[in-house]
Structures are given as structure tokens and as C-alpha cells.
Amino acid sequence: MSRHRLTLIGLLGAGLLAAGALTGCASGAASSSPTSSSSSDAVSPEPAGGVEAAWVDAGRAIAVVTSGSSSCVPSVNGEPQVVDGALVVDLVEPAQEPCTRDMAPRATLVTLPAGTGATADLAVRVSGAVEGETTLAALGDVSSASEDLAPSAGWVTSSLVAIVTYGSSSCVPVVESVTADGDRVAVQFAAPPADQVCTMDYAPRVTLADVGAEAGQGEVSLVLSGGNVQAPDPIPVLGTR
Known part of the structure; x- marks a missing residue:
């Protein structure tokens, strides 16, 4: 899928999500924070503060992870730019109902500007609603690009992964x-x-999961199931821990 197409999908999802919030979605605001409905070991919170990032979509996009209210995930303001060798991303808080008062990691999907790839280290500078910097190490192998609208995943930290799936932007998998x-x-x-009432769009959503206790050493692939997620094949986790 072209970068322009992915950007249009993200913008469409954001617009429909805002419409869903105004009409009172029964499920509440979409959240990409790692939560678990039945297993306390499935996920765990990351330390508050700071900015992290992960390669996703075969290095064509990144997931920027910040800490804050799990019900109010920041969105990208304008187009990310490369300034002095760093990817500059401006984040804004969603204009919606009051946010929950928890502190959890949330992930924002950022499509890379044309000409920016994963074959070199990428410095990421975040401003706006959250401020911070991080650096993503270059991917060792980006020769096999993911299929259009296919799930993908990348390492955020040594245990936390960002998982991108596609579906209603207002109903992020948990x-x-x-x-x-x-x-x-x-x-x-x-x-x-x-x-649960979901908007009728089809957009990328980011879910965070702590897999450190189960991942072992070396390369890791995820087998996704449930939550109306369509992922018949294992998903390699991009990046390094």
C-alpha cells in the first residue's frame, strides 16, 4: 500500500473516531494502552514519562509510545518532518470527553515521510502534547515488506511490543x-x-502488549487471535530489544 494511501486511511479513521465520540460511542474512547480483561500477567505498565518508539509496517511507519490517560491517545498534528536528521512529530490531545485519570503507555501510529526508511538509525523528536526524544536502531532486514493492510508488530522496549491491526478505529483490540x-x-x-458500538471505518489501530515473560531469546513471532482480528499467519516482531 502506498504511503499516501496509508495516510488517507489514518486521517479517515481519525475523523470517524471523532464523529463516534460526539455521538456517544457505547464502548467509550479507543485506547491503545495494554490492558487485560482476564489475565493479570498478560500486560504490565511501563514507567511513567519519556518517549519510546517501535518500527511497524515493514519499516514504513513507527508507533510512538507515550505515557498518559489510556482513554485519550494523542494524534499526529500535521505532517511529520525530518529536521536536522531527526523525525519531528507534533502530537495533540484528542478533543473529546474527559479522560480517565490513569497513567499508562499509549501508542500513536506515525507514517514516515517520503525518503525516510528503516535502513539507518532514526532519531525521533516528539513535541506538543508530549515532549521527548528517542532513537530507533536500523532494521537489519527490510527486504520483505508486509502486505497491504496486514498486521505488523515491533519492539518498543525489551518486553513491550506494539501491534498494528486493521478495523474500526474506535474499537482497538484489548x-x-x-x-x-x-x-x-x-x-x-x-x-x-x-x-459495543464501533465506527464503520477500516483503519490501523495500535495495541501494546507485554510479551517479555514469554518471548525468550532471539527473534520472536506473534500468533494473533480473538477480538475480531484477522491474522492467519505469524507476525514477526521488528526491531531489537
Whole structure:
């Protein structure tokens, strides 16, 4: 999928999400924070403060992870720019109903500008609603690009991964459990509530999951299931821990 197409999908999802918030979505605001409905070991909170990032979508995009209210995930303001060798991303808080008063990691998907790739280290400078800097190490192999609208995943920290799936932007999948599955890690998403109302768009969503206890050493692939997520094949986790 072209970079222009992915950007249009993200903008469409953001607009419809705002419309859903104004009409009172029964499920509340979408959140990319790692939560678990039945397993306390599935995810765990990261320290508050700071900025982290992960390669996703075969290095064509990154997930910027910040800390704050899990119900109010920042969005990208304008187009990210490369300034003095660093990717500059301006984040804004969503204009919606009051946010929950928790402190959790949230992930914002950022499409890279044309000419920016994953074959070199990428400095990321975040400003606006959250401020901070981080650097992503270059990917060792980006020769096999992911298919259009295919799920992807990348390392945020040594245990936390960002998982990109596609569907309604107002109904982000929630991690229910994380278990070892041979040389892979199985991530089970919770079944959505029967009365959950979702916007009728089709956009990328980012879910965070702590897989450190199950990942072992070396390269890791995720097996995704549940939560209306369509992922028939294992998903390699990009980047380094």
C-alpha cells in the first residue's frame, strides 16, 4: 500500500473516531494502552514519562509510545518532518470527553515521510502534547515488506511490543492473555462486549502488549487471535530489544 494511501486511511479513521465520540460511542474512547480483561500477567505498565518508539509496517511507519490517560491517545498534528536528521512529530490531545485519570503507555501510529526508511538509525523528536526524544536502531532486514493492510508488530522496549491491526478505529483490540506457543508467542485479544458500538471505518489501530515473560531469546513471532482480528499467519516482531 502506498504511503499516501496509508495516510488517507489514518486521517479517515481519525475523523470517524471523532464523529463516534460526539455521538456517544457505547464502548467509550479507543485506547491503545495494554490492558487485560482476564489475565493479570498478560500486560504490565511501563514507567511513567519519556518517549519510546517501535518500527511497524515493514519499516514504513513507527508507533510512538507515550505515557498518559489510556482513554485519550494523542494524534499526529500535521505532517511529520525530518529536521536536522531527526523525525519531528507534533502530537495533540484528542478533543473529546474527559479522560480517565490513569497513567499508562499509549501508542500513536506515525507514517514516515517520503525518503525516510528503516535502513539507518532514526532519531525521533516528539513535541506538543508530549515532549521527548528517542532513537530507533536500523532494521537489519527490510527486504520483505508486509502486505497491504496486514498486521505488523515491533519492539518498543525489551518486553513491550506494539501491534498494528486493521478495523474500526474506535474499537482497538484489548489484550486478554499472552502465552508461549512453541518458538512463538500467542497473543489472545478479548472478545468485544456484545453491546459495543464501533465506527464503520477500516483503519490501523495500535495495541501494546507485554510479551517479555514469554518471548525468550532471539527473534520472536506473534500468533494473533480473538477480538475480531484477522491474522492467519505469524507476525514477526521488528526491531531489537
